Amino acid sequence: MTEEPLALVCGAGQFPLAVADAVAASGRSVFLVGVRGAADPAIARYPHGWVGMGRLGRLLKLVKGAGAKDIAFVGAVPRPAFSLDFIPDLRFLKLMFGIIGSGDNRMLTHFAAAIEQEGMTVRGVHEIAPGLMLPAGPLGRHMPSPEAVKAAALGFEVLNALGPYDIGQSAIVADQRVVAIEAAEGTDLMLARIADLRASGKLKADAARSVLVKTPKRGQDLRLDTPAIGVETVQRARTAGLAGIAVAAGEVMTPDIAALISAADETGLFVLGVERKK
């Protein structure tokens, strides 16, 4: 039985190739489409093509030409700005006009619907490379304290409360107090902020009871926007004086689980997958 290849649209960072490797290792062929200015040139080790931001027509032509019916999107792509680098085609413009003013979630849902109208099926990392999703339970050798587990629970609760507002991919809880909530700045800048507040003495919470919580937003379409942590997240969490990281089990990816565990073990942090109430 020959299966058609999976088309993988690659944004920035190391995640696209990690996903490509995992899919290829599972025995399925891949066709990579690099987003120009974002994707790693190393995608060239697989059959591939390149596409500019906003060239939706060309993207679909490439993917269909490769015989793919399933398509996945991995890695960050800069929000479109009208500059010389960004020459959208008619199909993209039509799509964008339909979704102006939407939040991230709704925008991505529109985008997925437009792709599927072309006869493609949009797949998430959790479907095509489930081995990259963090499982339930503790990873590595450092276990969370009961206080840290309680802090994580509070973090999940507050992020869940933010679901209707299309924000809340991560938060930091210290001593049972929510000390940071991520919105537009992203997880890395949020961690840096807590590191600064600690360094300046403005935040004096006990590190042993301080936890980063990371989860998809409620209603987030995992197919187009998979939350991810990696070795750098562990290092930033360490600098922010946290005891560990709690993620929604099965809903947050990491490009290299062995590297993540090593980093956690070395820095003394726990990494905990928590089953979310649906």
Added chain:
Amino acid sequence: MTEEPLALVCGAGQFPLAVADAVAASGRSVFLVGVRGAADPAIARYPHGWVGMGRLGRLLKLVKGAGAKDIAFVGAVPRPAFSLDFIPDLRFLKLMFGIIGSGDNRMLTHFAAAIEQEGMTVRGVHEIAPGLMLPAGPLGRHMPSPEAVKAAALGFEVLNALGPYDIGQSAIVADQRVVAIEAAEGTDLMLARIADLRASGKLKADAARSVLVKTPKRGQDLRLDTPAIGVETVQRARTAGLAGIAVAAGEVMTPDIAALISAADETGLFVLGVERKK
């Protein structure tokens, strides 16, 4: 009819003297207690005393000695850390042991209850100097656009949703998307973060639809922790590329309303008081 003086415990910043001036102007005498290391030495223009952080016994003795029955707390006081500057007395320690691990709201409520057990009545700025609270409606000559009013409504809604978690004094909404939520960092650092995201091109929302929303947390005891904005807030909001500031009417103070209006008029920002649903 002689009224006993109001005791005003003064933390850092310009708010304590602004409140003292407003109370004195209303014809009531004041007795100021400066928190050492925090309060402005200029409090010496009123009858006053000084007290170290955590010296609750001495504080009560001073205040009672001045014949005051009403007491108010204005201005930030650093969170206590056990250092050479901080030698708590037995009464303070007893209080602290009762409230360890509480959130800000609960801690302050405990604190107020302890003061009131001594026969004092704790008063808020809204009671002793209501003229310093921002009223409902627009202030100054710049009016919010309908989009800005809508953005403000979203901001109030998301902050209200955070009430159960003892966070949410402010948020920034841009193009109907919540781009920042304040937790431990404070309003100023949150505004600086949005200014940075704009400067680096990571946030491209339309300034005309970008609003800072400031309100007490749900359940926040206004007597001990009055949200405040001032001329600097207007300037920081301008740097963050916002169209204006919306506050919960009657629940947010400013030390000098004329100066606030001048700053808003000069920078082109609106300042809007919004009646919150209770």
